[in-house]
Amino acid sequence: MRRQARGILDSMDNSIALVTGANKGIGLEIARQLAAAGRTVYVGSRDAERGKAAVADIDGDARLLVLDVLNGESIAAAARQVDALDILVNNAGISSDEPKDVTEEDPEEFRRVYETNVFAVVAVTNAFLPTLRRSAHPRIVNISSGTASIAASAGLGEGVLAYASRPTGTLAAYRSSKAALNELTVLYANALADDGFKVNALAPGFRRTNLNGPARASAAAGDPAEGAAGAVRLALLPDDGPSGGFFSWDGTPVPW
Ligand code: NAP
Numbered sequence: 001m002r003r004q005a006r007g008i009l010d011s012m013d014n015s016i017a018l019v020t021g022a023n024k025g026i027g028l029e030i031a032r033q034l035a036a037a038g039r040t041v042y043v044g045s046r047d048a049e050r051g052k053a054a055v056a057d058i059d060g061d062a063r064l065l066v067l068d069v070l071n072g073e074s075i076a077a078a079a080r081q082v083d084a085l086d087i088l089v090n091n092a093g094i095s096s097d098e099p100k101d102v103t104e105e106d107p108e109e110f111r112r113v114y115e116t117n118v119f120a121v122v123a124v125t126n127a128f129l130p131t132l133r134r135s136a137h138p139r140i141v142n143i144s145s146g147t148a149s150i151a152a153s154a155g156l157g158e159g160v161l162a163y164a165s166r167p168t169g170t171l172a173a174y175r176s177s178k179a180a181l182n183e184l185t186v187l188y189a190n191a192l193a194d195d196g197f198k199v200n201a202l203a204p205g206f207r208r209t210n211l212n213g214p215a216r217a218s219a220a221a222g223d224p225a226e227g228a229a230g231a232v233r234l235a236l237l238p239d240d241g242p243s244g245g246f247f248s249w250d251g252t253p254v255p256w
Contacts, residue, residue, distance in 0.1 A: 012137050012236060013038060016084050020044040020069055020124060021092025023054040025209035026143065029228035030089055034235065035060030042082060044092065046074070069120035079127040086135040087235045088128050090121045090181075091143040095174040095211050102172035110173045117177035121184060138197045141234045142185045144246065146203035147171065148178030151255035182246055182256060189244030198243040200234045202227075205249045 016039065022031040023045035031041045031054070040061040045051025046068035055062045065081065068074040069092045094116045096109055121142060132138040146152060153175065182201050189199035204227030208216045215221065230249030246254045 012086070012238075014040075015086035015135075015137065015236075016040045016042070016082075017087035017089065017235060018042040018044055018065065018082065018085055018128065019089040019091050020067060021046075022089075023047065023050040025211065026204050026207060026224045026227050026231070027089070027091040028054050028057070029225040030091060030231045030235075031062060032058050033225070033228055033232045034087070035062050037232065037236070039087070042085075044069075044078070046071075046092075067124075069124050070115055072123065075123055075127045079131065082128065082131055084134065085128055085131040086137055087139045087141070088125065088132060089141045089143065089231055089235060090124060091141075091231070092120070093117050093143060093178075093211070096171060097213065099171045102169040105172055110176070113173040113177045114180070117174070118180045118184070121181060125188065132197070133195060136196070137239060138192070138195070139235050139237060140188060140192075140197060140199040141231050142181050142199070142201045143231060144181050144185070144201040144203055145175070145178040146205065146248065146254060147175045148182055149203075149246075149255055150179060156255065185246070186244045193243065196239070198234070198237045198241055200237070200243060201246045202231050202234055203246065203248045203254050204228070204230055 017034045019027050019031045021027040022043040031043050035041045035058050042065040043051055043054050043062050044065050044067040045054060048066050051064040051066060055064050065078050067078040094113060096113060185199055185201040192199060206221055207224040207227045208221040209224055212221060227249045233251060246256060248254050
């Protein structure tokens with residue numbers, strides 16, 4: 001086992017990370033910051049060319065890992081290529097192109113969004129778990145959303161979630177998928193607590209990325225790198241850090 005092979009050098013300083021959907025947006029910034037912090041980073045990308053471009057754009061030890069989180073064969077092939085892993089960042093995610101009210105939503109849209117934001121997270125996490133279990137400091141970070149907070153939807157998310165605390169019925173597929181991801185975060189944290197894992201969910205804030213369509217041009221959309229910093233903090237948590245939590249990009253706990 002690598003834990004034994006590393007001996008006293010087995011610190012978090014030389015940890016190895018995988019970021020899914022790291023070819024652009026927040027994922028690219030997470031990969032960039034982990035590499036800048038001296039970690040080895042597998043840049044997950046479903047498209048090899050987009051992934052290569054991202055790797056070329058990152059200073060440090062960044063490696064392309066072709067990984068389509070919706071494709072079981074792709075996940076299995078990627079897992080076979082990674083023989084040591086300390087950090088898994090489940091970042092790949094999609095939203096709805098057309099934000100409709102829940103009363104007008106097509107159930108197919110829920111299936112489409114849940115496939116990537118929920119089911120694929122289970123498939124990817126479970127495929128890489130055997131490798132993560134060999135780490136001395138395993139960490140899983142699930143990229144969620146402040147809009148997934150049920151407290152915010154109910155109008156109770158004051159303070160950190162004021163921006164998301166609107167009693168509307170829009171973006172239901174996306175928001176409820178991330179609420180399911182939050183629950184998965186707690187369930188994984190519980191299941192892996194005795195194995196030294198820290199499993200947490202991040203609300204990266206409203207960011208200038210493709211996910212937001214034209215809204216990314218709004219003045220309220222912040223720098224993706226700022227949201228990514230919150231993921232890096234959770235990825236590098238010390239052994240006495242929290243697990244099973246939901247945190248904003250600035251480290252503030254987010255109400256469920
Ligand atoms: P983005 O720029 O659209 O990036 C999404 C990434 O996910 C892309 O690399 C995309 O790859 C990848 N992806 C999608 N489906 C995939 C699949 N089947 N297999 C592998 N990769 C796949 O969006 P982003 O804003 O950076 O989103 C990153 C995460 O942050 C998401 O989980 C999102 O829900 C979350 N988030 C974003 C915001 C925000 O304001 N931006 C706020 C809260 C939460 P391709 O390039 O191949 O499509």
